[in-house]
Amino acid sequence: MSNxxxxxxxxxxxxxxxxxxxxxxxxxxxxxxxxASWSYMPFSAGGIVESGASGGRSVSITIxxxxxxxxxxxxxxxxxxxxxxxxxxxxxxxxxxxxQAGQTLIASYTAEVVDVSGTFTxxxxxxxxxxxxxxxxxxxxxxxxxxxxxxxxx
Amino acid sequence: xxxxxxDPLALLAHQSGLVNxxxxxxxxxxxxxxxxxxxxxxxxxxxxxxxxxxxxxxxxVMVAPGATEARYENDGTTNALTVSTMVVLSExxxxxxxxxxxxxxxxxxxxxxxxxxxxxxxxxxSNAVTTxxxxxxxxxxxxxxxxxxxxxxxxxxxxxxxxxxSERWEHQLHLFxxxxxxxxxxxxxxxxxxxxxxxxxxxxxxxxGRIPSTLINTTQMLAAANFTNTNGLLFNGVFxxxxxxxxxxxxxxxxxxxxxxxxNGKFAFRPRLPVNGDHTIKTTAISWxxxxxxxxxxxxxxxxxxxxxxxxxxxxxxMMWRQQPDADIGFPRTTEIRYENEATAxxxxxxxxxxxxxxxxxxVKVGAYRLARRKYITHTLRLNVRPSSYNSILSVGDIVRxxxxxxxxxxxxxxxxxxxxxxxxxxxxxxxxxxxxxxxxIDSQGRSMVALEVAAATAPGIxxxxxxxxxTCDDNSSSDNTPVGxxxxxxxxxxxxxxxxxxxxxxxxxxxxxxxxxxxTWPDGGNPPIGPNASQPSGEASGGETPLGGWSNPxxxxxxxxxxxxxxxxxxxxxxxxxxxxLSIQESDLGCAGQVCWSKINKNTGVETEISCQNQAIxxxxxxxxxxxxxxxxxxxTGRCKDPSTPSGWGAxxxxxxxxxxxxPPVAGIYGGNISGxxxxxxxTVGGTWTLSRTAGSFIVFDPSFPPNPPCSSFxxxxxxxxxxxxxSNVKNVQFVQETGSCGPITTSFLLTFVNNTQIxxxxxxxxxxxxxxxFGYTMTWDGPNPAQWVVPTICD
Numbered sequence: 001m002s003n004x005x006x007x008x009x010x011x012x013x014x015x016x017x018x019x020x021x022x023x024x025x026x027x028x029x030x031x032x033x034x035x036a037s038w039s040y041m042p043f044s045a046g047g048i049v050e051s052g053a054s055g056g057r058s059v060s061i062t063i064x065x066x067x068x069x070x071x072x073x074x075x076x077x078x079x080x081x082x083x084x085x086x087x088x089x090x091x092x093x094x095x096x097x098x099x100q101a102g103q104t105l106i107a108s109y110t111a112e113v114v115d116v117s118g119t120f121t122x123x124x125x126x127x128x129x130x131x132x133x134x135x136x137x138x139x140x141x142x143x144x145x146x147x148x149x150x151x152x153x154x
Numbered sequence: 155x156x157x158x159x160x161d162p163l164a165l166l167a168h169q170s171g172l173v174n175x176x177x178x179x180x181x182x183x184x185x186x187x188x189x190x191x192x193x194x195x196x197x198x199x200x201x202x203x204x205x206x207x208x209x210x211x212x213x214x215v216m217v218a219p220g221a222t223e224a225r226y227e228n229d230g231t232t233n234a235l236t237v238s239t240m241v242v243l244s245e246x247x248x249x250x251x252x253x254x255x256x257x258x259x260x261x262x263x264x265x266x267x268x269x270x271x272x273x274x275x276x277x278x279x280s281n282a283v284t285t286x287x288x289x290x291x292x293x294x295x296x297x298x299x300x301x302x303x304x305x306x307x308x309x310x311x312x313x314x315x316x317x318x319x320s321e322r323w324e325h326q327l328h329l330f331x332x333x334x335x336x337x338x339x340x341x342x343x344x345x346x347x348x349x350x351x352x353x354x355x356x357x358x359x360x361x362x363g364r365i366p367s368t369l370i371n372t373t374q375m376l377a378a379a380n381f382t383n384t385n386g387l388l389f390n391g392v393f394x395x396x397x398x399x400x401x402x403x404x405x406x407x408x409x410x411x412x413x414x415x416x417x418n419g420k421f422a423f424r425p426r427l428p429v430n431g432d433h434t435i436k437t438t439a440i441s442w443x444x445x446x447x448x449x450x451x452x453x454x455x456x457x458x459x460x461x462x463x464x465x466x467x468x469x470x471x472x473m474m475w476r477q478q479p480d481a482d483i484g485f486p487r488t489t490e491i492r493y494e495n496e497a498t499a500x501x502x503x504x505x506x507x508x509x510x511x512x513x514x515x516x517x518v519k520v521g522a523y524r525l526a527r528r529k530y531i532t533h534t535l536r537l538n539v540r541p542s543s544y545n546s547i548l549s550v551g552d553i554v555r556x557x558x559x560x561x562x563x564x565x566x567x568x569x570x571x572x573x574x575x576x577x578x579x580x581x582x583x584x585x586x587x588x589x590x591x592x593x594x595x596i597d598s599q600g601r602s603m604v605a606l607e608v609a610a611a612t613a614p615g616i617x618x619x620x621x622x623x624x625x626t627c628d629d630n631s632s633s634d635n636t637p638v639g640x641x642x643x644x645x646x647x648x649x650x651x652x653x654x655x656x657x658x659x660x661x662x663x664x665x666x667x668x669x670x671x672x673x674x675t676w677p678d679g680g681n682p683p684i685g686p687n688a689s690q691p692s693g694e695a696s697g698g699e700t701p702l703g704g705w706s707n708p709x710x711x712x713x714x715x716x717x718x719x720x721x722x723x724x725x726x727x728x729x730x731x732x733x734x735x736x737l738s739i740q741e742s743d744l745g746c747a748g749q750v751c752w753s754k755i756n757k758n759t760g761v762e763t764e765i766s767c768q769n770q771a772i773x774x775x776x777x778x779x780x781x782x783x784x785x786x787x788x789x790x791x792t793g794r795c796k797d798p799s800t801p802s803g804w805g806a807x808x809x810x811x812x813x814x815x816x817x818x819p820p821v822a823g824i825y826g827g828n829i830s831g832x833x834x835x836x837x838x839t840v841g842g843t844w845t846l847s848r849t850a851g852s853f854i855v856f857d858p859s860f861p862p863n864p865p866c867s868s869f870x871x872x873x874x875x876x877x878x879x880x881x882x883s884n885v886k887n888v889q890f891v892q893e894t895g896s897c898g899p900i901t902t903s904f905l906l907t908f909v910n911n912t913q914i915x916x917x918x919x920x921x922x923x924x925x926x927x928x929x930f931g932y933t934m935t936w937d938g939p940n941p942a943q944w945v946v947p948t949i950c951d
Contacts, residue, residue, distance in 0.1 A: 004541055004585065006541070006585055044583050045583055046582075046583055048579075048580070048581045049578065049579070049580045049581075050415065050416055050417055050549060050550045050578065050579040050580075059419075080366075082366070082368070084419075087581070089541065089545060089546070104543075104545075104546050105546060106541075106545035106546040106581075107418075107545065107546075107581050108418045108419075109418055109419040110368070110369065110418060110419040110420065111369065111419040112366070112369075127419070128419075137200075137396045137397065137398060137399070138200075138358045138361075138362060138393070138396070138397060138398075138399045138402060139200040139201055139202065139203050139245065139358075139361075139393055139394065139396070140358070140361040140362050140363070141200070141201040141245055141306075141361075142198055142199065142200055142201060143195050143196070143197055143198065143199045143200075143201060143222075143242075144197065144198075144657065145197060145302070145652055145656075145657040146302065146303055146305075146652070146654065146657040146658055147201075147302050147303055147304060147305060147307070148195060148197070148222045148242070148299075148301075148302035148303075148304065149222075149299065149300035149301050149302035149650075149651055149652050150297070150299060150300045150652070151194060151195050151196065151197065151221075151222040151223070151299050151302075152194045152195075152221050152222055152223055152224045152279070152295060152297065152298055152299040153194060153295060153297035154191065154192065154194045154221075154295050154324075
């Protein structure tokens, strides 16, 4: 019988501010981890994929479309805020009322909120870089009228 | 939007770069024509990035820059043509180029200037060519450019004069750039030119604006930079073809023996080969991070895919690179790599590294890597395993061991026991992990066979001749290390140089002064929903319209009930039908050739019963005759148009109209229908004088004188005259009662109740077999308080 339990923590932040902290293990509780308070939100991360293949790297989160959730993620999209997903593993036979001191961080994923979709009642949030396989062309700069005026025509 | 599709294991070899033969084989990218016509830059072209650094007599890149401005002017006597050309060399600031490295076509000629962030040279673009008598006129471009801002660009000007009749005046300019764009080198944290592909990748990631610096794993990037630097895998090229950054990062990593990874959301490169602490390729026994056994596998958690034959057959790799002499124009070369006695006559696969590779060793090591993987790697693996301690320690690129016991007989015990590289990790929400693994072949000493091959691969190292003849067209010395001049003109260089205002438009941020959108909630991340904060206009009912307008939509005629078809023919009060009426629906109101069905709905129970259906109009109408059986029922008309596609031949039913309930007719005289006058009100307790008189009329009784056959078939008509029948006092209630005989009512009686609650039954008419008809009437009076009119009962009572 497995005694392994996993808890997930989600944080939306930018360079100066953390906007939300949610956890999805301790039901209807606000718990303290790393000196910060994490409120309960029943989201689920659809799995973290690490790969070298183009476009093969992302994390999908399903989360109820409450007013606060909708606002948090629309703002994250608007302002390019980061989203951090952490998954901890711990012994389920021990304390289940608060994060255990000895829990192990087994996955951590920091990315931008690149896509939000869903239904009226739930949102699918895709985390990743906006480095999509379409667009994001390099070299990044192009010759414009501002840069070169009307150029020579041979 | 996310599309989830299956990811067959067979694709892993391609995704991991294990099998990726070139899709197109063509001329080397470095194979420029030296005497081509000068290229003009077009609006929308990518700004090139010259990225190189010549170190230890290796590196640098020959650039054929595009022109944006030119001036053409000839001598009025000799017709010699002076061509001034302004070219954009690269994005960013490049160190000053030496005179010996500046070429017009293949020749070191001209007077050169190089500057940054402005226009190089001080001449004015124009076509000032005149016709000289006795000479052929020059045919030079007339649209010579207006100049521009040249922001964050290195520009160069070349002025050169050509004798009358020369065909070289429009030759492409070439510049041998030894030190390219300045970036902050990750290895020494110094701003300067670099030949490390990691520096270029970080620059492009940052400049693309798509990857914040916090999502770049600097530690692993530094390790990768040291790996490429230590092993001579250097980038010396011009990056000017528009390409997707993600795709470029993946492609370029293969050519530098790197793997693009994203761990914890952060981008990084990792060496594809095991490395030592000093970043050299590890050729000793390698260790692994974790061993998977049967204990870890989930059911059906083992999937293996062997590399197909086509991708394992011996091939000869033609590695294309660029030999870059110090004092001459570089040229592409090929080095063929094959295992001894294999693929001596092909097949061939061509890998073009000439755009950035100036080291034969680099090309050879990449070739050896590809060839060794093709030879030694036999399969890929997908493991679906339960969560365990490896959750926190394994990442893409790590080496693991898979040791699974295979028992096919009691005496045949074997193991699937190999080392693998992790190509992909999927950590599912259930906790289970899916690992995609690529076979890592090792020898008997536990050393990576691919690493051994790459480390041992040594370039022939033979410099071949460029094939240039002794003829020289150089005007400038091939050993002149003097930097070119720095002359130029700040923007706006000329009167017709477009200003910023002419080329740019800045839309004011929402909510700022002068912005088109002034009352904005943009700081909240976008538009809020309309309401509930929208104020309610005065006079509007709660839930009514907001100041932004109502929410009622235009009516949809297809969703509305069809107009009611009038039902005519009802003669009762309030349009109610009554017995004897003939109700009609006009054919024109049905709107089609069709059927009308009549049904009745019980007024009290709601039960609906079909009466009749008429499949076509008769004399233009659909009719229903009302009888007493419809009394107290609503009459409903339902129409159906013809529809041959349905089994019944009729289309969907549509309710045409409904009448008020059919009026219940009064009972016949024999049932008290001829009674009138006043009576005590309902619930009365006060006595009054009650009288009953008869008004004259005939009546018919069934004849009792002989037995009729059939029964009740013989009757006699009689007559009764006016007569005061009864007068009683203290009456508080009166009821009409009847007794029924063999052919009908045999009595018409009145039950009187007095204030003392005694009762009496009065019978003014009686017969033996029954009354058939009574046409005389009864009139009663009652003089107590609040007398009520006697109500004639209906057939429904």
